[in-house]
Amino acid sequence: MNRSLRQPPVTSYGVTQRDATASAIEEAVEQVRRLGFATLDAGFGADEIDEISKAFNTVHARYVHEWGAERLKALDELHTIRALVTQGHQVFRRLALNRNLIAALQQLIVGKFVLNQQNGIINPPGETYNQAAWHRDLPYQHFISSTPLAINALYCVDDFTQENGATFVLPASHKTSAFPTQTYIDRNAIQIEARAGHYILLDCMMFHSGGRNESAQTRRAVNHVYNIPYFKQQINIPRNLKAEDLSEEEKAIFGFCYQEPDSVDAYLASREPKNR
Numbered sequence: 001m002n003r004s005l006r007q008p009p010v011t012s013y014g015v016t017q018r019d020a021t022a023s024a025i026e027e028a029v030e031q032v033r034r035l036g037f038a039t040l041d042a043g044f045g046a047d048e049i050d051e052i053s054k055a056f057n058t059v060h061a062r063y064v065h066e067w068g069a070e071r072l073k074a075l076d077e078l079h080t081i082r083a084l085v086t087q088g089h090q091v092f093r094r095l096a097l098n099r100n101l102i103a104a105l106q107q108l109i110v111g112k113f114v115l116n117q118q119n120g121i122i123n124p125p126g127e128t129y130n131q132a133a134w135h136r137d138l139p140y141q142h143f144i145s146s147t148p149l150a151i152n153a154l155y156c157v158d159d160f161t162q163e164n165g166a167t168f169v170l171p172a173s174h175k176t177s178a179f180p181t182q183t184y185i186d187r188n189a190i191q192i193e194a195r196a197g198h199y200i201l202l203d204c205m206m207f208h209s210g211g212r213n214e215s216a217q218t219r220r221a222v223n224h225v226y227n228i229p230y231f232k233q234q235i236n237i238p239r240n241l242k243a244e245d246l247s248e249e250e251k252a253i254f255g256f257c258y259q260e261p262d263s264v265d266a267y268l269a270s271r272e273p274k275n276r
């Protein structure tokens with residue numbers, strides 16, 4: 001972005017409406033609304049960040065063993081762990097339910113929202129991967145909305161640096177329906193550097209892409225797409241997660257309350273006061 005190195009003016013005139021922020025969460029929310037992206041500290045300590053990193057590797061090894069590296073590679077899925085939250089490790093539940101994140105989402109998405117997907121994303125050194133191309137997280141869609149319908153919270157398991165392929169974004173591209181020209185991209189794309197333990201929040205209609213990892217290590221992340229409950233989940237989470245140890249609020253976020261009824265009978269039953 002072209003930013004002046006000097007302090008911007010603090011005075012204004014003709015302004016009758018203005019945003020107000022009182023916390024780092026609200027500052028992130030303001031920036032997502034205006035530019036389509038922001039970083040947000042999850043508030044984890046060093047031990048927790050390390051625990052997530054180790055759990056990522058454990059679950060990844062198990063996932064590749066279960067589905068087979070050759071098959072995953074043939075499907076362009078080798079660098080993705082699908083439906084992490086259903087893979088039996090508590091830390092991924094905590095990542096999806098993080099208090100700072102949920103507080104930001106409550107301000108960004110008007111009304112109820114559900115987790116659509118939570119995937120482990122591996123940006124391998126020196127080769128491309130399936131997120132290294134411009135896209136929206138509601139792909140194949142060219143509408144714009146006045147308020148976010150879906151937000152991606154990309155948790156940085158490792159530091160995101162220019163060298164290891166930190167995510168590229170096209171600021172404010174959630175405000176225009178069409179994808180811009182390459183000239184526009186070359187002039188306006190920026191890379192978001194962020195420390196491990198932070199989420200990169202993206203309005204899902206903002207164009208973004210993983211960058212090329214020129215470092216010697218993999219760069220790992222966990223993406224979370226949350227959306228209004230009218231969009232179907234990438235993989236059905238309630239059918240793959242035990243409800244017993246979840247609170248009502250957690251069940252709502254994982255989509256337990258928004259499954260489509262199987263029949264008119266089931267729909268009418270869902271309308272009974274005791275089931276609402």
Ligand SMILES: O=C(O)CCC(=O)C(=O)O
Nearest residue numbers: 121131166167209210223
């Ligand atoms: O890996 C990245 O930097 C980008 C991830 C991404 O594009 C996504 O989660 O949709």
